[in-house]
Amino acid sequence: MKTVGIIAEFNPFHKGHEYLIRTLKKETGSDYAVIVMSGDYTQRGAPAILDKYTRTKMALLGGADLVLELPIYYSTSSAEFFAGGAVSILNNIGVTNCLGFGSESGDISAIKKVAGVLADEPEGFSGLLKDNLRSGMNYAAARAAALNKYLSKESESDTVITSLISNPNDILATEYVKALILQKSTVTPYAIKRVGASYDAEALSSDSAGFSSAKAIRAALEGNAPDTDAGVNNQDLLSSEDSLRALSNMPEEVCAYIKALHSEGELKLTTLDDFSELLHYKLILEKNAGYTRYLDVNSDLSDKIAGAINGFTTFSDFVMKLKSKNLTYTRINRALLHILLGMASDKLDVYSADRSAFTSYARILGFNKTASPLLKKIQECSRIPVISTLSDAYKALDEKAYMLLSDTVSASNIYDLVRGCSPINEYSKAPIILVSDMHKD
Known part of the structure; x- marks a missing residue:
């Protein structure tokens, strides 16, 4: 087996x-x-x-x-x-x-090499990382720049390095292999080259035989979703051309299953802004105490959140209000979700x-x-x-x-x-x- x-x-x-x-x-x-x-x-x-x-x-x-x-x-x-x-x-x-x-x-050899650097943190790499952090870079940018410089000295291909430190699936791949190393696992990593649309492609593929990104499929489904406070369960949900194109990007049996849920009134789509009122309530409730106890929230971000609450309209709009050069959309998303769900940083430290x-x-x-x-x-x-x-x-x-x-x-x-x-x-x-x-x- x-x-x-x-x-x-x-x-x-x-x-x-x-x-x-x-x-x-x-x-x-x-x-x-x-x-x-x-x-x-x-x-x-x-x-x-x-x-x-x-x-x-x-x-x-x-x-x-x-x-x-x-x-x-x-x-x-x-x-x-x-x-x-x-x-x-x-x-x-x-x-x-x-x-x-x-x-x-799709380069498992290069992935292993980068993962090895991240797991072992050799002095040359860690020194570069510290220098970059001191210069004001956020952690992700500082680590990517340090890897790029360190591995360039090791004669790795610039093209490979750029992919491994900037593309979503390659970044995760290196973290998977790094985790295998740190956990002393005997499990063998195996990479296959991604085919079809890129991870962050926003449009559905024009090729019926091609693979669209999950992001594009979500956007197509959500684009026909009515504005509700409790998810989406609407008889017209799958009637638009974009929704039908989104479904066509799913395997036949999966598509049939989704259509069956829809016909039975059991299909509910959930979006970020469905959580807007709950997030707004939580932010107001804890404004005076601040939010630094929550995962991914430092004092600067906590102060920024507190100062922007009066302009809150929706979850997604609030994220854009907080976004800056050193705070990515995803980082802010995660921080706000952690506040909403009550996820404390000290618990992740335990786990x-x-x-x-x-x-x-x-x-x-x-x-x-x-x-x-x-x-x-x-x-x-x-x-x-x-x-x-x-x-x-x-x-x-x-x-x-x-x-x-x-x-x-x-x-x-x-x-x-x-x-x-x-x-x-x-x-x-x-x-x-x-x-x-x-x-x-």
Whole structure:
């Protein structure tokens, strides 16, 4: 039995993701694909457009065999913690042979070299990084410049360096491999070159056989969404030309599933601005105390937030008000989401105190019935608790892991509150089980 692990958001799941899963399974000779997927919130600091159970079903229909949830403190953090938390799960379930991922460069040798520098932090690199930080650069820019200069001395190709420090998938790829190094993992990293539209492409592909970006698909779906306070559940949601083009970028079975949810009145799209009132309330409530206890919020940003509250209109507009040369859109998004969800920086310190052993557990969101041998093997080999029923979690988890799970559950309950779901009870939800084998390998 051979298993490939994949770290993903599937926000939403599309043909490019199906291609990734099936290609990785084929090229690595894997019998199964295990996905560690962000839950109801993503790494860019925004709610997922579709809830985690809907995206789990989409992934299973698209070739995944098992979907595990990435806890909230990792799924909404910087690339380092996003990767570290997810790798910890894949490394510790005891069955993962390969970690597969898409990459703009597709150059696994260069990725390993950059990851090695980041993991070991040699003196030459760390000195350059400190100099850049002292000059006023933000951390991401300082690290990229230090890597560029350090690796240039090592005779690496300038083109490769530029890709690895500036392209989203390559940046994540280096963090995945860095996490494998720090966690002393025997899992083998495997890169395939990204095909189709770039990660941040804003327009749907004009080629019917091409792969559009998840960003473009979200924009097309959201563009036809009515302005509501509790998510989107509208009979005209999928009637526009853009929406239909967005659906055409999903695998056939996934598209049919989404259409079925829509016809049953069960399709809810969730956007950043659905959280506007809740964020505004939280910012007003804590203005006098400041926001520095929250993850990704320093004193300068806290003061800036407090000074801008009177001009608050929507979540997305407020982010733009705060954006500056040294504060990226994503960084501000994450900071505000952390305030809204009550995510404190000292808790992440607890969960990631040891970069070689992140706090982790494996919570099952869904699986293909044909993956029963895989589940049995995980139960036998896993070095971390495997959770399928939340009500039993307190028996299996230690204090830190149970706190991390509770934080994740609370965040999902808030997601459901904003979407207008009833009842709001994460404990009442069972894993998705795909009974028939829909794989087409």
